[in-house]
Amino acid sequence: MAAQTRPKRPIRWHIGVFLAPAVLVYTAIMILPLAGTLQLSLFRNIEQHQVFVGFDNFRTLFGDPNWSVNFWNALRNNVWFFIIHMLVQNPIGVLLAALLSSPRLRFAAFYRTAIFVPTILSFVIVGFAWKLILSPIWGVAPHLLDFVGLKSLFTPWLGKEQYALTALSLVSVWQFIGIPMMLIYAALLSIPDEVIEAAECDGVTGMAQFWKIKLPLILPSIGIISILTFVGNFNAFDLIYTAQGALAGPNYSTDILGTFLYRAFFGFQLQVGDPNMGAAIATMMFLIILAGVCVYLFLVQTRLRRYQF
Amino acid sequence: MTTKLLTALLLGTSILGTTGMALAEDVTLNIESWRGDDLTIWKDKLIPAFEAKNPGIKVVFAPSAPTEYDAALGAKLSAGSAGDLITCRPFDKSLELFKKGNLADLSTLPGMENFSPVAKAAWQTDDGKSSFCVPMASVIHGFIYNKDAFDKLGLKVPTTNEEFYAVLDKIKADGTYIPMAMGTKDLWEAATMGYQNIGPNYWKGEEGRQALIKGEQKLTDADWVEPYRELAKWKPYLGDGFEAQTYPDSQNLFTLGRAAIYPAGSWEIGLFNTQAQFKMGAFPPPVQKAGDTCYISDHTDIGMGLNAASKHPEEAKKFLAWVASPDFATIYANALPGFFSLNSTPVKMEDPLAQEFVSWRGKCKSTIRSTYQILSRGTPNLENETWVESANVINGTDTPEAAAKKLQDGLDSWYKPAK
Numbered sequence: 001m002a003a004q005t006r007p008k009r010p011i012r013w014h015i016g017v018f019l020a021p022a023v024l025v026y027t028a029i030m031i032l033p034l035a036g037t038l039q040l041s042l043f044r045n046i047e048q049h050q051v052f053v054g055f056d057n058f059r060t061l062f063g064d065p066n067w068s069v070n071f072w073n074a075l076r077n078n079v080w081f082f083i084i085h086m087l088v089q090n091p092i093g094v095l096l097a098a099l100l101s102s103p104r105l106r107f108a109a110f111y112r113t114a115i116f117v118p119t120i121l122s123f124v125i126v127g128f129a130w131k132l133i134l135s136p137i138w139g140v141a142p143h144l145l146d147f148v149g150l151k152s153l154f155t156p157w158l159g160k161e162q163y164a165l166t167a168l169s170l171v172s173v174w175q176f177i178g179i180p181m182m183l184i185y186a187a188l189l190s191i192p193d194e195v196i197e198a199a200e201c202d203g204v205t206g207m208a209q210f211w212k213i214k215l216p217l218i219l220p221s222i223g224i225i226s227i228l229t230f231v232g233n234f235n236a237f238d239l240i241y242t243a244q245g246a247l248a249g250p251n252y253s254t255d256i257l258g259t260f261l262y263r264a265f266f267g268f269q270l271q272v273g274d275p276n277m278g279a280a281i282a283t284m285m286f287l288i289i290l291a292g293v294c295v296y297l298f299l300v301q302t303r304l305r306r307y308q309f
Numbered sequence: 310m311t312t313k314l315l316t317a318l319l320l321g322t323s324i325l326g327t328t329g330m331a332l333a334e335d336v337t338l339n340i341e342s343w344r345g346d347d348l349t350i351w352k353d354k355l356i357p358a359f360e361a362k363n364p365g366i367k368v369v370f371a372p373s374a375p376t377e378y379d380a381a382l383g384a385k386l387s388a389g390s391a392g393d394l395i396t397c398r399p400f401d402k403s404l405e406l407f408k409k410g411n412l413a414d415l416s417t418l419p420g421m422e423n424f425s426p427v428a429k430a431a432w433q434t435d436d437g438k439s440s441f442c443v444p445m446a447s448v449i450h451g452f453i454y455n456k457d458a459f460d461k462l463g464l465k466v467p468t469t470n471e472e473f474y475a476v477l478d479k480i481k482a483d484g485t486y487i488p489m490a491m492g493t494k495d496l497w498e499a500a501t502m503g504y505q506n507i508g509p510n511y512w513k514g515e516e517g518r519q520a521l522i523k524g525e526q527k528l529t530d531a532d533w534v535e536p537y538r539e540l541a542k543w544k545p546y547l548g549d550g551f552e553a554q555t556y557p558d559s560q561n562l563f564t565l566g567r568a569a570i571y572p573a574g575s576w577e578i579g580l581f582n583t584q585a586q587f588k589m590g591a592f593p594p595p596v597q598k599a600g601d602t603c604y605i606s607d608h609t610d611i612g613m614g615l616n617a618a619s620k621h622p623e624e625a626k627k628f629l630a631w632v633a634s635p636d637f638a639t640i641y642a643n644a645l646p647g648f649f650s651l652n653s654t655p656v657k658m659e660d661p662l663a664q665e666f667v668s669w670r671g672k673c674k675s676t677i678r679s680t681y682q683i684l685s686r687g688t689p690n691l692e693n694e695t696w697v698e699s700a701n702v703i704n705g706t707d708t709p710e711a712a713a714k715k716l717q718d719g720l721d722s723w724y725k726p727a728k
Contacts, residue, residue, distance in 0.1 A: 048409075065722075066688055066689050066719065066722055066723075067688070131555070134553065135550075135553060135554075135555075135558065136548075136549055136550020136551075136553055136554065137548065137549075137550065137554060137558050137562065138558075142550075155550070156494075156550035156551070156552040156553030156554070157553065158494065158552075158553045159492075159493065159494050159550065159551070159552025159553030159554070159704075160552055160553075161704075161706055244494075245495060245496070247496055247693060247696060247697060249493075249494065249495075249496045249697065249700060250493065250494075250496075250552065250697075250700055250701070250704060250706070251697055251700070251701050251704075251706060251707075252697065268690075268693060269497075269690075269692060269693055269696075270400075270401070270680070270681065270685040270690055270691075270692040270693065271685070271688070271690035271692070271693050272401070272686075274688075
């Protein structure tokens, strides 16, 4: 009788064992700190003791004009930072990838490397180098413009409220253009030759081929790049900090969420750091990024799938 | 058996030996500091001078990086591993340590009477009753100028505002030099070298600063807006693209001889002496009318306190009393020109530029930066906002009145002066 019952399924230990290292490491260095941050944002330091205050820190962040003005300013700047990347970095990235994948281009490997190199440079180097390039005193930018007779176009971009953020966004674009280029380049190379040949048989060549055949096929990659750009931009901090300092001058015009968080959390000069308010800002950043990623996953990516083979 | 006995004997002698040594060993005091730059001065000049007079006490100067100092010190203090002597940041950071019981009360330390109330203010409780650090040094604001340029253009050192702008106009008309080397990119230059430099002449130094803390004056009062009106006038005299000019840019413009006047803090003296190839002079912030009393910002910057948990408080106090003495002041001020002793006994200094700066103490009244005591405790932080607004005023993006109003509104939102 007993022999006839279905043999008991053995417990599949190996799944747990193989998952364990990744799960443990990820929990220790990602999930726990994240939970810690969320927890910290619900407390406040009153007379040297951490006291639970519910959502009071968020009420301060949005209700107290001393905080909310800075927060909305930082968010607005961050959105502009992102828009510049989407409008400049990604189209140029696609264009460069399309040019690189052209079989008639010579020195393609050289261009590919050269364009990708800034991406692996440290922010400190990029920030410092561009500060020097754009410097009105020692920089090459005024001289180069002088050569072509456009000296009048030069202004101290990094010191002007209306230009500083755009200038820094473009520096960031310059630095990271290699990433969309590489991803799109890889996507273009992976388009099967049969598809291209079939298109050629039907007389779809040149630009039409790019717009009608290749672009739809690389749309999923463009989607991935957009979401990477979004996450990267809303977490950005380094470039602004190295180029403009923690006060993100002039007049907070380059202040983004990262620098705002830094000042609140660690303090700056005479301002004493407030880890609880800092954690509240960090939580907001997390929610903003989460919302953006959700929009992408549930609305955009499900539609993109239809184009796949 | 014999080996065991031998080991026991050896062990015994070694223990006895070490205890014997420890008894004879000197007391060692450790100094916590962020001034890594001063390591050689402490090691070669200050500590030997103290040890020569106080046999039996050894002193070790153990600095950490400036940006890490506060965090590292806090951690060491709570772990009980901090040094006996603690270099004090001015105002709130040290006050907080004192309130936590990390710094000992030094009000009765011999030598404290060598310091004026303004000098001690940076390391006192708000009521001024207890002092917890010995003031070591201050920095003085003023203007450093290129003497060769002034001689070439036949300019005289300005003492009043009128003369100041006349000099700037002449330099500008001549065109060889940028009249004034200052940028607004780093923000703090505009506030520290600008507003806090010329301001005391308008708000009458300590008088205005105390009144502001008491709430009797506001930043929107004429005395506090006037310095901003002056700053707004500086714009045409700054170099091309000053909006993107950083602090090192300004220093280089001046030391390369391309600019004639540099709104300065005395800490520049050491660097400028090694870099500038021309003769330099200095003048205090010009007064409004000839004959007005002049005021200077003589900002207390660095002090030294006693770790309340120190194992050798007596020896440490001996050291602090020496830090409060004129002997220390002489060595320190000469080794670091531009960091002036706060000791009431005048210190003889070799450096002519440093002498010029310190001579103003005799004829002008000293004050400290208006935003440092008490007023920068809340959000928005008055000091940081002053950086931003001072830069805005010079850039012309805010009027002096609008800037003052923003600062006062920010201050009002959290600061309720004691009535």
